[in-house]
Amino acid sequence: MTPATKRRVSKPPLELGELEHESAHQETRMATHITEECINCGACEPECPNEAISEGDEIYVIDPKLCTECVGFHDYEACQAVCPVECCLPDPELREDESTLIARAREIHKDKSFSDDFPSRFKK
Numbered sequence: 001m002t003p004a005t006k007r008r009v010s011k012p013p014l015e016l017g018e019l020e021h022e023s024a025h026q027e028t029r030m031a032t033h034i035t036e037e038c039i040n041c042g043a044c045e046p047e048c049p050n051e052a053i054s055e056g057d058e059i060y061v062i063d064p065k066l067c068t069e070c071v072g073f074h075d076y077e078a079c080q081a082v083c084p085v086e087c088c089l090p091d092p093e094l095r096e097d098e099s100t101l102i103a104r105a106r107e108i109h110k111d112k113s114f115s116d117d118f119p120s121r122f123k124k
């Protein structure tokens with residue numbers, strides 16, 4: 001696979017409900033995506049608490065509807081922590097705040113209770 005044949009990971013636009021969570025008074029961060037530097041090692045996939053990472057057609061991909069930037073589980077992005085080429089990076093086209101991300105974690109993990117001091121990179 002040459003660089004020219006690689007494709008960038010496309011992302012669906014934010015849904016209205018997600019946009020409504022954005023607040024001018026809250027710090028926003030950027031959701032995580034995988035760039036074309038991915039070498040398909042697979043190290044990130046089992047680390048994701050939300051099973052948001054999968055093998056795509058050419059490189060691994062993150063489902064933005066499942067990614068919480070690890071909010072609720074870690075105070076860092078687990079995929080970034082293990083990626084040997086550091087290609088799990090903030091997506092400049094997708095900004096999400098902590099309240100949006102913990103709400104998503106609660107929606108995904110309905111059987112889990114998250115205390116008010118849940119782990120979050122926003123609290124570092």
Ligand code: SF4
Nearest residue numbers: 048067068069070079
């Ligand atoms: S940042 Fe966390 S939740 Fe998002 S894809 Fe990476 S490991 Fe999964």
Ligand code: SF4
Nearest residue numbers: 038039041042044083
């Ligand atoms: S750890 Fe990095 S290089 Fe390996 S599959 Fe995941 S994104 Fe690609």
